[in-house]
Amino acid sequence: MKYLDKSKDELAKLLEEAMKVYKEYQRQKLSLDMTRGKPCSEQLDLSLPMMDALNSESSYKLSNGLDARNYGGLEGIPELRKMFGEIFDVPAARVIIKDESSLNIMYDTVQFCLQFGTGGYEPWNKQGPVKFICPAPGYDRHFAVTQALGVEMITVPMKEDGPDMDLVEMLVAADESIKGIWCVPKYSNPTGTVYSDKVVDRLAAMKTAAPDFRIFWDNAYFTHFIGESDVPLKNIFPECEKAGNPDRVFMFASTSKITFAGAGISMIISSDKNIEEFKNRIKYQYITPNKVVQLMHYNFLQSKENLNALMKKHAQIMRPKFEMVLNTLEKEFGNSDVLKWTSPKGGYFISVDTLEGCAKRVVQLAKDAGVALTNAGATFPYGNDDKDRNIRLAPSYPPIMELDLAVNVFCVAVKIASIEKLLEKAE
Amino acid sequence: MKYLDKSKDELAKLLEEAMKVYKEYQRQKLSLDMTRGKPCSEQLDLSLPMMDALNSESSYKLSNGLDARNYGGLEGIPELRKMFGEIFDVPAARVIIKDESSLNIMYDTVQFCLQFGTGGYEPWNKQGPVKFICPAPGYDRHFAVTQALGVEMITVPMKEDGPDMDLVEMLVAADESIKGIWCVPKYSNPTGTVYSDKVVDRLAAMKTAAPDFRIFWDNAYFTHFIGESDVPLKNIFPECEKAGNPDRVFMFASTSKITFAGAGISMIISSDKNIEEFKNRIKYQYITPNKVVQLMHYNFLQSKENLNALMKKHAQIMRPKFEMVLNTLEKEFGNSDVLKWTSPKGGYFISVDTLEGCAKRVVQLAKDAGVALTNAGATFPYGNDDKDRNIRLAPSYPPIMELDLAVNVFCVAVKIASIEKLLEKAE
Numbered sequence: 001m002k003y004l005d006k007s008k009d010e011l012a013k014l015l016e017e018a019m020k021v022y023k024e025y026q027r028q029k030l031s032l033d034m035t036r037g038k039p040c041s042e043q044l045d046l047s048l049p050m051m052d053a054l055n056s057e058s059s060y061k062l063s064n065g066l067d068a069r070n071y072g073g074l075e076g077i078p079e080l081r082k083m084f085g086e087i088f089d090v091p092a093a094r095v096i097i098k099d100e101s102s103l104n105i106m107y108d109t110v111q112f113c114l115q116f117g118t119g120g121y122e123p124w125n126k127q128g129p130v131k132f133i134c135p136a137p138g139y140d141r142h143f144a145v146t147q148a149l150g151v152e153m154i155t156v157p158m159k160e161d162g163p164d165m166d167l168v169e170m171l172v173a174a175d176e177s178i179k180g181i182w183c184v185p186k187y188s189n190p191t192g193t194v195y196s197d198k199v200v201d202r203l204a205a206m207k208t209a210a211p212d213f214r215i216f217w218d219n220a221y222f223t224h225f226i227g228e229s230d231v232p233l234k235n236i237f238p239e240c241e242k243a244g245n246p247d248r249v250f251m252f253a254s255t256s257k258i259t260f261a262g263a264g265i266s267m268i269i270s271s272d273k274n275i276e277e278f279k280n281r282i283k284y285q286y287i288t289p290n291k292v293v294q295l296m297h298y299n300f301l302q303s304k305e306n307l308n309a310l311m312k313k314h315a316q317i318m319r320p321k322f323e324m325v326l327n328t329l330e331k332e333f334g335n336s337d338v339l340k341w342t343s344p345k346g347g348y349f350i351s352v353d354t355l356e357g358c359a360k361r362v363v364q365l366a367k368d369a370g371v372a373l374t375n376a377g378a379t380f381p382y383g384n385d386d387k388d389r390n391i392r393l394a395p396s397y398p399p400i401m402e403l404d405l406a407v408n409v410f411c412v413a414v415k416i417a418s419i420e421k422l423l424e425k426a427e
Numbered sequence: 428m429k430y431l432d433k434s435k436d437e438l439a440k441l442l443e444e445a446m447k448v449y450k451e452y453q454r455q456k457l458s459l460d461m462t463r464g465k466p467c468s469e470q471l472d473l474s475l476p477m478m479d480a481l482n483s484e485s486s487y488k489l490s491n492g493l494d495a496r497n498y499g500g501l502e503g504i505p506e507l508r509k510m511f512g513e514i515f516d517v518p519a520a521r522v523i524i525k526d527e528s529s530l531n532i533m534y535d536t537v538q539f540c541l542q543f544g545t546g547g548y549e550p551w552n553k554q555g556p557v558k559f560i561c562p563a564p565g566y567d568r569h570f571a572v573t574q575a576l577g578v579e580m581i582t583v584p585m586k587e588d589g590p591d592m593d594l595v596e597m598l599v600a601a602d603e604s605i606k607g608i609w610c611v612p613k614y615s616n617p618t619g620t621v622y623s624d625k626v627v628d629r630l631a632a633m634k635t636a637a638p639d640f641r642i643f644w645d646n647a648y649f650t651h652f653i654g655e656s657d658v659p660l661k662n663i664f665p666e667c668e669k670a671g672n673p674d675r676v677f678m679f680a681s682t683s684k685i686t687f688a689g690a691g692i693s694m695i696i697s698s699d700k701n702i703e704e705f706k707n708r709i710k711y712q713y714i715t716p717n718k719v720v721q722l723m724h725y726n727f728l729q730s731k732e733n734l735n736a737l738m739k740k741h742a743q744i745m746r747p748k749f750e751m752v753l754n755t756l757e758k759e760f761g762n763s764d765v766l767k768w769t770s771p772k773g774g775y776f777i778s779v780d781t782l783e784g785c786a787k788r789v790v791q792l793a794k795d796a797g798v799a800l801t802n803a804g805a806t807f808p809y810g811n812d813d814k815d816r817n818i819r820l821a822p823s824y825p826p827i828m829e830l831d832l833a834v835n836v837f838c839v840a841v842k843i844a845s846i847e848k849l850l851e852k853a854e
Contacts, residue, residue, distance in 0.1 A: 036498065044496040048483040051719075055482070056475040069471040069687040071463065099526050104713040111538065115552075115576070125542075125552060141714075148711035149542070260496040262715035284575035286531040287568075288689035292478075293720060 003418055004337045008426045011419050018415040022369060025409050030370030032406040037189065037348035038397040039261050042317050046310060047259040050300035060295065068291040074283055077291050079298040080265065087304050088222075088251070088269055089235050095269050096278060098289045102254035102266035106216060107145050109250050109268065112281045113179070113214070114149060118274070119247055121212040124179055132216075133171060133181040135163035137351055137379035137390045139189040142182040142218065146381075153381035154178070158191055162199030169206045176209040180216055186233040187221035190351040190379055190392035192344025197234045204239035204248065217251040223311050224257055225346040226318045230311075237271070247271045255297065257348065258310065265289075265297050321395040325350055325407050332411040338418040341393075350393040351379070358417040359388045365413035371406045430845055431764045435853045438846050445842040449796060452836050457797030459833040464616070464775035465824040466688050469744050473737060474686040480726035487722065495718040501710055503694070504718050506725040511694055514731050515649075515678070516662050522696050523705060525716045529681035529693035533643060534572050536677050536695065539708045540606070540641070541576060545701070546674055548639040551606055559643075560598060560608040562590035564778055564806035564817045566616040569609040569645065573808075580808035581605070585618055589626030596633045603636040607643055613660040614648035617778040617806055617819035619771020624661045631666035631675065644678040650738050651684055652773040653745050657738075664698070674698045682724065684775065685737065692716075692724050748822040752777055752834050759838040765845040777820040778806070785844040786815045792840035798833045 006014070054060075060068040064078050075081065076097025085092035098105055114130070117123040124130045131152040134143055138158070146153055154171060157164045163183070172178050183203070185195040195203075203215060215236075223230060240248045247270070255264030268278060301307050326343055329352070333339040341352040354362055359376035366373050374392040377383040393410070395403055433441070481487075487495040491505050502508065503524025512519035525532055541557070544550040551557045558579040561570055565585070573580055581598060584591045590610070599605050610630070612622040622630075630642060642663075650657060667675045674697070682691030695705060728734050753770055756779075760766040768779040781789055786803035793800050801819040804810040820837070822830055 038498050041494065044487075044494065047496075051481055051483045051485070054478055056478045058478070060471075067468065067471065069474075069690055071465050071683075071688045100715070100717045101713040107712045111542065114542070115538065141711075144711050148708075256498075260719060261498045263496055263717045263719040281575075284568075284571050285534045286528040288527070290527045290690045290717065290720060292687060292690040293717060 001335060002337050003422060006422070008423065011423050011426070015416065015419040015423070018412050018419065021412045022365070022416060025369045025405075025412065028370070030405060030409065032370060032398060032402050032409070033372045034394050034398065034403070034406050034410075035372050035374050036397070037257075037394045039257055039314075040317065040397050040399070043314055043396070044260060046313050047300065050259055050296055053299035054292065054296045058299075060292070062291065062295065066291070068295045071287055073288050073291055074279065074286075076265075076267070076289055077294045077298065080294050083298065083301065083303065084253070084267055084269070087307070088219075088253075090237060090269055094272060094275050095267055096275060096282075097265055097267050097294055099293070100254070100256065100263050100266060102218070102220065102252040102256070103141055103145070105266055105268050106142070106218065106252055107149075108281075108285070109216070109278070110145060110149055110151070110180070112278070113212070116281065117212065118214060118277060119212045124212075127177070129177050131175065131178045133163070133168060133178060134381045135181070135183065136381060137190050137385075137392070138182060139184055139218070140374075140378040142216075143381045146182070151180075155381050158188065158193060160193065161196035162193060165199055165202045169202065172206060172208040172210070172213060174209060178208070179210050179212060180214050182216050182218065184218045184220055185236070186219060186231070187224055187344060187347025189220065189347060190349035190390075192342045192347050192349065192351065194231045194233055194345070200234040200236050201239050204236055204245060205243035213248065215249045217249050219251055219253045221257070221347045222253055223307065224314070224348070225311065226315050226322050227345045231345050240271075247274050250274065257314070258307065259297060259300070263293075265294055318396060321400055321403055322350065324400060324404060325393060325395045328404070328407045328411060333414070339414055348394060348396050350395065352391050352393060353389045354391065354414060355418050355421050356387045356389055358414070358421050359385060359391050361417040361420070362391060362410070362413045365416055366410055369409050369413070371409045373410065428762060429764050430849060433849070435850065438850050438853070442843065442846040442850070445839050445846065449792070449839045449843060452796045452839065455797070457832060457836065459797060459825060459829050459836070460799045461821050461825060461830070461833050461837075462799050462801050463824070464684075464821050466684055466741075467744065467824050467826070470741055470823070471687060473740050474727065477686055477723055477727035481719065481723045485726075487719070489718065489722065493718070495722045498714055500715050500718055501706060501713075503692075503716055504721045504725065507692065507721050510725065510728065510730065511680070511696075514734070515680075515696055517664060517696055521699060521702050522694055523702060523709075524692055524694050524721055526720070527681070527683065527690050527693060529645070529647065529679040529683070530568055530572070532693055532695050533569070533645065533679055534576075535708075535712070536643070536705070537572060537576055537578070537607070539705070540639070543708065544639065545641065545704060546639045551639075554604070556604050558602065558605045560590070560595060560605060561808045562608070562610065563808060564617050564812075564819070565609060566611055566645070567801075567805040569643075570808045573609070578607075582808050585615065585620060587620065588623035589620060592626055592629045592633075596629065599633060599635040599637070599640060601636060605635070606637050606639060607641050609643050609645065611645045611647055612663070613646060613658070614651055614771060614774030616647065616774060617776035617817075619769045619774050619776065619778065621658045621660055621772070627661040627663050628666055631663055631672060632670035640675065642676045644676050646678055646680045648684070648774045649680055650734065651741070651775070652738065653742050653749050654772045658772050667698075674701050677701065684741075685734065686724060686727070692721055745823060748827055748830055749777065751827060751831060752820060752822045755831070755834045755838060760841070766841055775821060775823050777822065779818050779820060780816045781818065781841060782845050782848050783814045783816055785841070785848050786812060786818050788844040788847070789818060789837070789840045792843055793837055796836050796840070798836045800837065
C-alpha cells in the first residue's frame with residue numbers, strides 16, 4: 001500500500017485502524033527486548049562443550065612450553081595465533097590474542113595513540129584536536145569510545161558497498177587532524193553491508209594528510225553469515241602494502257558471537273611494525289592474557305573448518321528469526337512508500353529507514369507498548385540522526401514467538417508514526 | 428664470620444676458597460631461575476578442581492538473573508563482589524571485579540587520571556608534570572607503569588613498618604604535582620613488610636598539596652601468609668573517611684597467587700564516588716568482564732573460609748622453600764657483616780642487602796654460574812639502586828632441590844663479591 005498519495009480522510013481512517021491494533025497490543029502488557037545484538041541461549045548452548053574442553057585432568061602445557069595456568073606469554077597462546085593467522089591469511093606473528101573484549105582493545109589502541117602516538121609521530125593528545133571519520137549508520141559503541149576520549153566525529157554516509165568513498169577521500173586528503181576511521185567491513189552494524197573490493201582498495205590506497213592516519217577495522221562479523229554461505233571480504237593488508245601504506249590498518253575481531261558473548265577471546269591484527277609498537281605498549285599494561293580461557297577456546301575450536309561448522313549452526317538458529325522479521329516487513333510494507341530495510345546476508349541487525357522525522361516516534365510508540373528497540377539516533381555519532389529515520393532491529397536474542405510479537409508491534413508503530421507525519425504535513 | 432676486620436691475606440685466602448666452590452658450580456652447567464614471583468606447579472595444582480567447577484551441565488545463571496555466557500554486568504558478578512566485600516570489610520557496591528590482571532586495572536586507573544582527571548579536577552595530562560612517590564625497594568612493574576606513562580618517580584626509603592612517613596608527609600604537603608604513591612601494604616614486594624597501623628593512619632590522614640592525590644594500594648598479598656597464620660593489616664578506608672579524605676585510596680587485588688597466575692580474577696575497591704567515576708570510565712572501555720571465569724572462581728572459592736583454607740595449603744608449599752633459603756643464609760652469613768636479609772611472614776620474596784656496591788656483581792656471578800636472579804636495581808625506580816645493595820630472591824617457583832642449589836650458588840657469589848669489594852678498599 002502506498003501512503004503518500006492517500007487523502008486526509010483515508011489516512012485518518014488508516015490511523016484509526018492502526019490505533020485499534022496498537023491498543024490491543026498495549027492491553028497485553030508486553031515486555032519484549034530487541035535492543036542489542038546479543039546471541040540467544042540456544043546459540044550459547046552450541047559452545048557448552050567448550051566447558052568440557054578443559055578440566056582438572058587436562059594438560060595445561062602450551063606448544064611454547066608455558067603452563068597456561070602461570071604467568072608469561074604477553075601475545076596470547078601460539079595455538080590461537082596460528083589458527084587465526086590462517087583464518088585471516090596473515091602471519092601468526094601479526095596476531096595478538098587478548099581477553100574477551102575486542103572493544104577494550106579498540107579503546108586501548110585509540111588511547112595508546114592519544115598518549116604515546118603511533119608510527120613514531122607525536123602523541124595525538126599533543127597534536128591538538130583529533131578527528132575520526134564515522135560512517136553512519138554505524139556501531140554506537142565505536143562512537144561512544146571516540147566521544148569519551150575527546151575525539152571529534154565526522155559523519156559520512158554508508159552506501160551499498162561501504163562508506164561514501166568520494167567524501168572519505170576528500171576529507172582525509174584535506175585535514176591533517178583526521179587520524180582515523182571506524183569501519184565494520186563485513187555484515188556491518190547495523191546495515192549488514194559487506195565492503196566491496198573497490199572500497200577496500202580505495203581505503204588502502206587513499207592519500208591522507210595525516211602521516212599517522214589509521215583505519216580501525218572492526219571485523220566483528222568476519223564469519224557470521226546468516227544465509228547458506230559466507231560472503232567474502234577482500235583482505236585489506238596486502239592492498240595496504242601494495243599502496244605503500246603497510247601500517248594503516250588495525251584489525252580487531254572476537255569470538256563473542258562464536259562462543260560466549262563477553263566471555264570469549266579477542267584479537268588485534270596489524271603490520272609487523274604496528275604489532276611491535278602495540279607489544280611495547282601492552283608490556284607495561286598487563287602481564288598475560290588469560291591463557292586458560294584461550295586454551296579452552298583452542299581445544300574446542302581447533303581449526304578454521306570447525307569454526308565454520310559452528311557458524312553454520314549459528315546461522316541455522318539466526319536464519320528463521322531474520323526471515324520472520326523480513327517476511328513480516330515485506331507483508332506489511334512490501335509495496336509501501338513509508339519504510340525501507342536491509343536484507344543482510346550476515347551479522348546481527350536489520351537496519352530500517354522510516355519517513356523523515358518518524359524514527360524517534362516509532363521507538364517511543366513501541367516502548368509504550370512494551371517493546372524495547374535500540375534508541376533512535378544511536379546508530380549516528382552523538383546520537384544525532386539528522387533526518388530522524390534510522391532504526392536498528394536486533395532479532396537475535398528473543399525467542400521466535402516473542403520476536404514475532406515484537407516485530408508486529410514495530411510494524412503498527414511505523415504505520416501510526418508515518419500516518420501522523422503525513423497528516424501533520426497535510427495540515 | 429666477620430669479614431670486615433679480616434686482613435688482606437686472610438681475605439685473599441677466603442676468596443680463593445670461595446672461587447674453588449664457585450668454579451665447581453660452574454662446571455655443573457646449571458640453569459636455575461629465581462627471577463620472578465611465580466607460583467610453582469604444585470601450587471597451581473591446588474586450584475585444578477576449579478576447572479571442574481563449571482562444565483557443560485552447569486547452570487550459568489547468576490544471582491542477578493544474567494547469563495554468565497552473555498553480555499552485561501560491567502561491575503563483575505554479584506557473587507564475587509559480595510564475597511570480596513566481606514573479605515575486605517567494604518560494601519559489595521564498592522567492589523568491581525575484572526579479569527585476570529590487577530596490574531591492568533592499575534595501569535588503566537593511572538591512565539584514566541591522566542586522560543580525564545579524578546575527583547572532578549583537571550586531567551593530570553593537562554596539569555603539567557606529574558610525580559609519584561615510590562617507596563623502595565618496591566615492585567618493578569609499578570615503576571614500569573609510572574615510567575611508561577611519563578610520571579616522574581620520587582624514591583622514598585622503605586622502613587620496617589612501611590614507607591618513611593616523615594619524608595612522605597613532607598613531600599606530599601609541599602608539592603602539588605605529587606599525585607600518587609605506590610603501596611604494597613602487606614607482605615610487601617620485596618621486603619615482606621606489613622604496614623603498621625600507625626603508617627596506615629598517617630597515609631590516610633596526611634595533608635596533601637594536591638587535592639587529587641591518590642594512594643595506589645596494591646593489596647597483592649592480602650592473604651598470602653607463609654607462617655602458621657596471617658598478619659592483620661588495618662583497613663585503610665575507615666581511616667580515610669575519619670580523616671576527611673574518603674576518596675584517597677584505590678585498592679587493587681587479584682587471585683593470581685590464589686588460583687591461577689594471570690588466569691584468575693582481579694578487582695578494584697574504592698569509595699562510592701571513585702567507583703562511580705571508575706564505572707563512568709569503563710563503560711566506554713569494555714562491555715563485560717569474563718563472567719564465566721568469575722563464576723568458575725565463585726563456584727570454587729565460595730567463601731572467605733574456603734579461601735583461607737586454600738591459602739593454608741599454599742603456605743604449606745611455600746614454607747619449606749622459604750625456610751630452606753633462610754636457613755642457608757643463616758648458616759652462611761648468620762654472624763657475618765656482609766649480608767642482611769628479611770624474614771617475611773608472607774608474600775613471595777626475600778629481600779637481601781649486600782655490602783654497598785656489590786649487588787650487580789652478585790647477580791652477574793650467579794648468572795655466570797647458571798642461576799638467574801632478578802636484576803640488581805630492579806626494585807628501585809628507574810632501576811637505580813644508588814648504593815647497589817638490594818637483591819630480590821624469589822623462592823616460590825623452583826622445586827626445592829633446585830632452589831637449594833640456587834641459593835648455595837647465590838651465597839658463594841655474595842662471598843666472592845664481598846671479599847673482592849673489601850680487597851679493593853684495602854688497596
